[in-house]
Amino acid sequence: MKRVELVVVGAGVIGLSTAVVLAEALPLCRVTVVADQFSPDTTSDGAAGILLIAQFPDIPVERQTRWFKDSFDHLLAIAQSDQAPDAGVMLTSGCQIFREVPAQKVPFWSELVLGFRLLTERELKRFPQHCFGQAFTTLKCECEWYLPWLEKRFRKAGGEVQHRTVNDLRELGGSCDIIVNCSGLRAKALAGDEQVYPVRGQVLKVRAPWISHFIRDGDGKTYIYPGVHSVTVGGTRQEGDRRHEVDPTDSESILRRCGLLEPSLAKGKVLAEWVGLRPGRRNPRVEREALAMEGGGHRVPLVHNYGHGGAGVALSWGTALDTLGLVKQCLHEMPLQARL
Incomplete structure (x- = not known):
């Protein structure tokens, strides 16, 4: 029996999460991840990995809530298992503070994290420049550990990996039945999506x-x-900035700003500096279309899952599950002989 061939383009946290979900849910399909960069060289590897999100403007809040909940529940189960140290997933408690009272004092994700409440006046005295705050417990997922853990899980489910550069998605159409595009920033070129833009992020790892x-x-x-193993301090959010080099001025600004919130950081030791380009987009793109091959006679199902900006880790499992649903639609619509 001929297996249906699925190719996932991209090996960041979105690509590998999607590949694992597909490989485990569709055992009769062969899933291959194709990417030019794998851990530790992906943008995801340097992500702070905290599960927090801002609301996207054009996606129903119910869908965003489901994405976040599915991701939170998935990582919480890992954090509460013996796999937590290997996967780099941990519970973390703290606060989010504001210089002005936000329009939404209680965000849409408040019931999905643990123990959400508003800060008291006494607690806010720690931060004299801020007038409002929220306290809660969420999750931190360190991708330098999580991505290799995901890849191992993917291979265990029968998945295959190819380390190569894809310059045109149509290159893949002759050898696979469905393409899943998780190419992040490269989606601008591969999918012709002019809405994708780089958002430069710089962080430091500090021993404290x-x-x-x-x-x-x-x-x-x-x-x-x-x-x-360290404290991540940041950051920058420089839209349209493609610099990969560490900027000493940014590092100084980060340490100064973070030092105002936590003065003891002055006694910490900077272990590393890192820069990554997040795949910015007004809204993540999780949808399907048909990719026309050269000559126009053949069309290959194409499912997109990219454009998460700084929320890749926080939404990764939820959008992967949505992608699975779209792939199942494609499989259902394929002629019977293509599925056998």
Whole structure:
């Protein structure tokens, strides 16, 4: 019996999450991940990995809630298992603080994290430049551990990996039945999507083991996230900036801003500096279409899952499950002989 061939393009947290979901749910299909970069060289590897999101403007909040809930529940199960150290997933408690009271004091994800509440006046005295805050427990997923763990899980499910560059999605159409595009920033070229743009992020890894609670400024640009082996401090959100080099001025700004929130950081030791280009888009693209091959006579089902910006880790499992649903639609519509 001929197996249906699925190709997932991209091996960041979106690509590998999607590949695992497909390989485990569709054992009669052969799933192959094709990418030019795997861990530790993906954008996801340097992500802070905290499960928090801002609301996207044009996606129903019910769908965003489901994406976040599915991702949170998936990672929470790992955090509460013996796989947590290998996967780099941990529970983390802390607060998000604001210089101005936000329009939504209680965000749509408040019931999905653990123990959400508003900060008291006494607690806010720690942050004299801020007037409002939220406290809760969420998850931190460190992709330098999580991506290799996902790849191992993918291979165990029968998945295959190809390390090569894809310059045109039509290259794949002759050898597979369905293409799943998780190419992140490269989707601008591969999918012709002019809505995709780089968002430069710079972070530092600091040795400061006495810091055990996260602090995040509500603007999303200043944060302190304790992890398994170090504290991630950041950051930048520079839209349209394609620089991969570490900017010393940005590092100085990060340490200064974070030091105002947590003065003891001055005693920490900077272990590493990192820059990554997030795949920015007004809304993530999780939808299907048909890819016309050269000559126009043959069309291959194409499912997109990219454009998550800084919310890749936080939405990865939820959008992977949505992608599975779209792939199942494609399989259902394929002629019977193509499925046998």
